[in-house]
Amino acid sequence: MINGMHSSRVILMTNGVRLQDQEWGIEHAPNIDINTAEKITVIKGANALEFGGDAIGGVIVVEPNRIIVKDSLYGKSILTGQTNGRGFSMHSSISKSTKEGYYVNAKTTFKKYGDFESPNYILTNTGLNSEAFSVQTGLKKFESGFNLYYTYVKNEIGILKSSHIGNIEDLINAINSDASLIVNDFSYAINSPKQEVMHQLVKGDFYKRFKKLGKLTVQYDFQNNKRFEFDIRVGDDRNKPAIDLNLNSHSLSTNFEFNSKSNQTYKVGLVGAYQNNFANPNTGVRRLIPDYSKYDFGLFTIGNFILDDNTRLDLGVRYDFNYINAKKFYYKSRWDERSYDVEFNDLIIGDFNTQWLVNPEFTYHNISASVGVFHRLNSENSFNFNYALANRSPNPSELFSDGLHHSAARIELGDLRTPQETANRIATSYYFQNTNTNISVALFFNHIRNFIYIEPTGTEQTIRGAFPVWDYKSTTANLFGVDVNWKQKITNRINFNNKTSFIKGRDVGNGRNLIDIPAANTQNTVGYTNKKWHHFNANLESNFVFKQNLFPNNNFEVFIPTTNSNVLLDLSSTPSSYHLLNFNTDATFKVSQKTNVTIGLTVTNILNTNYRSYLNRLRYFADDLGRNYVLQLKFKY
């Protein structure tokens, strides 16, 4: 989450590849093996345009460790065990490189967790099994080189059993109950509802430097994402997934960096991409996301200039063309209810009794741009300023969602009329730095036209009773936020850190607060380090999350026939404020010349506080995680 933005508004780059998975919902975690990351950075300025024009929130860049050009062989293993979920994870990596510049490395991770626990009860069916493997090889020389990379990630994720809801009456019971409605004994078993996601990625890139000119890079990548969602089903369909999607993405890109002058660099680039989604009809459940093909073409240029010793300027502009061609069945009743019969009847290509087969084709042209300046006032004070224009085409779920999302127990309705989002963002940061103090204060204001969001709008009656309807809508939104990060050295060994962030979101179109804006929070950490004691570190962290008081009221009354009464369905009220106390400590011991071991102990939620987080979809059903002890052993050899 960056400045209140997530999912489709954030681009995730892993090892130079834009991750193409089904990142549409907030509950869909990214399919990467976080252990392969050596460095995670967030880019918001002009340089983000290299990766896409639609990163309204920003770009998260996950980079693997740097290759050292010398003869070497080294490895790393991390063993982790934790009490909450009674789980463990194992990660191992090994790297070999030569002084000629050839290298090869391989990494693997296994994780197994059982049911996690809130302070008072077990969160039944929340286990996780994960396996990941990656291998990379290449040649790294100054004039030219190449990289080949393959990675495989498979996650099997249990979905909290009590979040599986039959209809609106079950939902009201769940919301009004303080505890989770289904609590079984601890188990490692992962039953339905659950998700199984497999992600594979192949990448090849090549670069060559030209004297007095610059560096050319060409890259191709292919990604395959398979997503299965298993629902609680009866009879022969018990083990059949309710969602079965296969997403293939190809991308070919090239860029040239003109870097022959020391005070200015330019980069120009092109990217072409093709994506195909296939929804397997054997599920026996109507497709939530239809079959589609998508073509993207992008063109960008970025310039970085060093104006003088204290001032840097970056500029960038990008054009993107997106074309999507989908084939989708609509109930005729839905088609009319959405008034698509007025505008879109020419898209109909087939008549199937109660359903239409339609062929929506949409084309989007997006321009994005950014300008930023960084200026150092003196050795202690500096600031930057950035303006960015970003456009984002609606994603398939915002356009095409139609029907009951079983695992969420709600009818989700996209809109074929959804326009692209346009964000105008200004941001400024001030930095102060001396030997003992390091302060940054960042402010941003983001005006988003056609901001796309989903909210509950009412109920629809089916034979299973009523279900809440969540509609994708668009409005004009303003977001404003402040982030403060203050690091203070108190003595040589004791330090203090405060991180505070606050975001306010306004739905200007409807004159109310914006939905799903994270609550303000402040985090205070006191740390102790002593290098003489085997690099001993200890940190005590207090994290206070305020109640989000600014939210739109989407509550409505629902008629409950069994009790013959109207009951308020409260989907809007936000959870109370909460305070979490965490502690971690580690020390490193040298075992031999080349081998050292780091032992770490972390305790999260020390006070075993009951809490629920506003942006967690499961907050309606159960408390969040209770106390957790994590023991980690890290070997470097």
Added chain:
Amino acid sequence: MKLIKNIVILVYIVSIFAACSNNDDPVIINEEELITTVRATLIPEGGGTEVVLESVDLDGDGPNEPTIEVLGTFNPNTTYAGTLQILNEAENPAEDITLEILEEDEEHQFFFSFTNDIATATYDDADSNGNPVGVQFNLLTGAADSSGGFTIILRHEPDKAAADVNTGDITNADGSTDVQVTFNIVIE
């Protein structure tokens, strides 16, 4: 030159993608577990006219509301033998989901409730553990000249061992709701 060459290669590859894109139409999915129809047939003890209650929603999760029909009126203070039929009429021929429910009867239970005390219901069948299912039930009507709501709920994976669930009290049943329909009935 190299850049131009690469652009040519790029355009070429993109055009290959365009050429091999899949233009086949997707196959229509007829939902297998879709329940479109709930039908309760009630036959009065000792003879008389039967009453049929029916709720039909052919567009499933679509926006159209179920069509609810009550054919016939109830006699006062009379026991009716009730039988439930759960169908998927979006398929041709219609699929009888009642059979699937009976196959997994330990995991299913119907619950009956009434407003205005117009009637009471008791179970007339049992699963292999001796717990009620509710496909067969008896309905005893109340006094004449009254009307009210009769709600039928099917719970999937209820806790049949919980307190009062085997007598038809839904309060502690948990599980998830597969069917919930309310009929407005009249006792003459």
